[in-house]
Amino acid sequence: MFTKFEAIEQVLEQRYGKNRDPWGLEPSRAVADLKVIWPFYHYYFDVRVHGKEHVQDKPYMVVSNHTGQVPIDGMLICTAFATEIESPRILRPLVDRFLTSLPFLGRWSSEGGAVLGDRHNCLNLLKRGESVLVFPEGVKGIAKSTKDHYKLQPFTRGFLRMALASNAEILPLAVVGAEEFFPYVLHIKKLARLLKVPALPLSANLIPLPSPIDIYIGEPYSLPKSLSLEALDEELEPHLIQIEQKIQQLTEFGLKNRRTFLQRLKT
Amino acid sequence: MTIETAADHKMKSVLIIGIQGALAKITAELLIKNNPKIKIHGVDSREIDQMPNRSQLTYQQLKYTRTNFEKIFREHQLDTILHLGRLGHSPTTGNINKRIDINLVGTNTILELAQKFHCKKVVILSTHHVYGAHSDNSMFLKEDAPLRGSFKYAELRDVVEMDQMCTNWMWKNQNTIDTVVLRPCNIIGPQIKNAITQFLKTPYAPLPLDYNPMFQFVHEFDMANIIVESAQQLSTGIYNVAGDDVISLHEAAQIIDVKKIKVPIVLVEQLAKILTPLWQFPHYLIDYLKYPATLDNSELKKNLGPDIFRFNAKEALELLKSH
Numbered sequence: 037m038f039t040k041f042e043a044i045e046q047v048l049e050q051r052y053g054k055n056r057d058p059w060g061l062e063p064s065r066a067v068a069d070l071k072v073i074w075p076f077y078h079y080y081f082d083v084r085v086h087g088k089e090h091v092q093d094k095p096y097m098v099v100s101n102h103t104g105q106v107p108i109d110g111m112l113i114c115t116a117f118a119t120e121i122e123s124p125r126i127l128r129p130l131v132d133r134f135l136t137s138l139p140f141l142g143r144w145s146s147e148g149g150a151v152l153g154d155r156h157n158c159l160n161l162l163k164r165g166e167s168v169l170v171f172p173e174g175v176k177g178i179a180k181s182t183k184d185h186y187k188l189q190p191f192t193r194g195f196l197r198m199a200l201a202s203n204a205e206i207l208p209l210a211v212v213g214a215e216e217f218f219p220y221v222l223h224i225k226k227l228a229r230l231l232k233v234p235a236l237p238l239s240a241n242l243i244p245l246p247s248p249i250d251i252y253i254g255e256p257y258s259l260p261k262s263l264s265l266e267a268l269d270e271e272l273e274p275h276l277i278q279i280e281q282k283i284q285q286l287t288e289f290g291l292k293n294r295r296t297f298l299q300r301l302k303t
Numbered sequence: 304m305t306i307e308t309a310a311d312h313k314m315k316s317v318l319i320i321g322i323q324g325a326l327a328k329i330t331a332e333l334l335i336k337n338n339p340k341i342k343i344h345g346v347d348s349r350e351i352d353q354m355p356n357r358s359q360l361t362y363q364q365l366k367y368t369r370t371n372f373e374k375i376f377r378e379h380q381l382d383t384i385l386h387l388g389r390l391g392h393s394p395t396t397g398n399i400n401k402r403i404d405i406n407l408v409g410t411n412t413i414l415e416l417a418q419k420f421h422c423k424k425v426v427i428l429s430t431h432h433v434y435g436a437h438s439d440n441s442m443f444l445k446e447d448a449p450l451r452g453s454f455k456y457a458e459l460r461d462v463v464e465m466d467q468m469c470t471n472w473m474w475k476n477q478n479t480i481d482t483v484v485l486r487p488c489n490i491i492g493p494q495i496k497n498a499i500t501q502f503l504k505t506p507y508a509p510l511p512l513d514y515n516p517m518f519q520f521v522h523e524f525d526m527a528n529i530i531v532e533s534a535q536q537l538s539t540g541i542y543n544v545a546g547d548d549v550i551s552l553h554e555a556a557q558i559i560d561v562k563k564i565k566v567p568i569v570l571v572e573q574l575a576k577i578l579t580p581l582w583q584f585p586h587y588l589i590d591y592l593k594y595p596a597t598l599d600n601s602e603l604k605k606n607l608g609p610d611i612f613r614f615n616a617k618e619a620l621e622l623l624k625s626h
Contacts, residue, residue: 056517056549056550059442059517060595133438133439139567139569140513143514147515151442152438155441156443160442
């Protein structure tokens with residue numbers, strides 16, 4: 037494990053240098069975090085990454101489904117891109133302002149690479165050659181009651197406009213297994229609004245269960261060059277549907293082939 | 304009436320408002336160095352002392368009234384106004400009524416008189432505080448970002464209102480007078496006594512443990528130089544002033560190498576009140592220790608060139624440390 041991280045550390049240092057970037061990423065801190073997350077990633081969640089060959093050494097806009105009540109899925113995707121991809125990188129997840137405003141957690145997440153989900157930030161990061169991770173379902177995606185598990189929520193269009201403006205390729209991605217972290221969940225939306233938090237899941241378990249995770253990376257999707265920056269929503273709609281469908285297909289494939297708790301215990 | 308273009312504006316007679324400030328003194332020295340024939344008249348509502356002894360420089364303490372300013376405009380045939388007299392945020396100047404009077408009423412009078420007496424150029428020093436420090440601020444705010452400085456703290460109302468008043472006036476009168484509004488990031492230097500410099504230099508000042516926002520710093524010399532260059536070269540507009548490098552608050556404190564007490568932010572605010580005599584940091588700037596308010600400098604660099612800054616943020620902090 038330590039040899040693996042020494043090699044990753046070297047590659048990341050070459051890519052990011054030693055200093056913080058303007059968004060607060062501290063490369064050495066990010067690597068230290070990876071070392072802490074890795075045992076959970078590898079042993080607890082037993083993450084498998086499929087479709088690594090689709091990732092080249094260039095910036096991407098990684099578009100994923102959002103599941104699991106708490107954003108552990110984002111953390112696992114970032115760990116996969118830093119440790120399992122041929123050209124390791126620190127993915128920059130675009131996060132809600134709620135996270136950036138939190139004490140300790142806001143600081144920790146930005147030092148590890150998270151960035152406020154904002155159009156200027158996204159474009160500036162892509163221009164600098166960074167890869168960003170977006171969850172176009174937003175909070176609606178992650179905060180679902182048990183009956184809605186794995187139902188893809190409607191995507192917002194913002195990410196398409198940013199991909200259009202930056203010419204970045206879109207990498208569709210699906211995480212399968214995260215909904216089982218908290219299998220029995222109830223959302224009390226009124227209470228969440230009262231407490232001014234994005235979501236308030238009430239779960240039977242407090243700690244995420246060791247559900248085996250599969251990350252499926254799809255083939256890159258490029259928006260046609262003929263599409264103007266000011267394209268109408270109707271012109272973007274077919275591309276939005278295609279990306280949604282691609283992620284839905286990856287999810288369904290993953291669900292058919294997923295490992296159960298029992299199978300995992302056997303292995 | 305024809306007016307000179309911004310690029311060829313030669314200053315002959317300059318009024319500096321807020322001459323008692325360290326930045327104003329450095330600016331006056333730079334102006335004299337660049338043009339020994341220049342005439343500078345400095346005014347301030349505060350008691351004036353430790354002024355550089357230069358034949359080109361005269362100064363006086365006065366109340367910022369219309370009558371007093373009219374007298375100065377009549378007597379000095381001014382072509383350039385450098386308004387560096389915005390009151391800062393130290394608790395000693397914390398009287399909100401006095402600040403509103405000087406920052407709004409005084410500035411309005413000066414702008415009116417500048418036009419009445421056919422001045423060619425007005426440079427106004429605003430601040431990055433107009434944007435406000437918010438958890439949802441983009442990194443690198445452009446000049447057209449909304450001014451949200453007073454959303455949470457009424458104490459910053461006059462700062463935002465002064466900026467808005469100047470920019471409204473600027474666009475309204477752009478055909479008759481060139482006006483430049485500068486919004487600098489944190490100005491630091493051995494002679495500057497603003498809130499952030501005091502914070503960094505004060506031993507055992509509380510440093511938030513749970514937040515580490517990114518900061519930009521401009522050295523006092525670079526700032527003075529940019530004010531001079533703005534008066535000579537910039538055309539009407541708003542310009543953010545910040546270098547290319549961004550540094551975190553904790554890194555900045557580390558470079559200054561003054562012992563700090565690291566505590567959660569909830570305690571910083573309380574300690575700020577208790578330690579006021581020792582640590583003069585206004586509570587309404589605490590958010591700047593939590594969230595970033597960093598500036599996009601592309602407009603300034605496009606007009607003044609990429610090499611306008613002599614010191615980067617680290618060098619500016621090192622220079623502050625060595626004093």
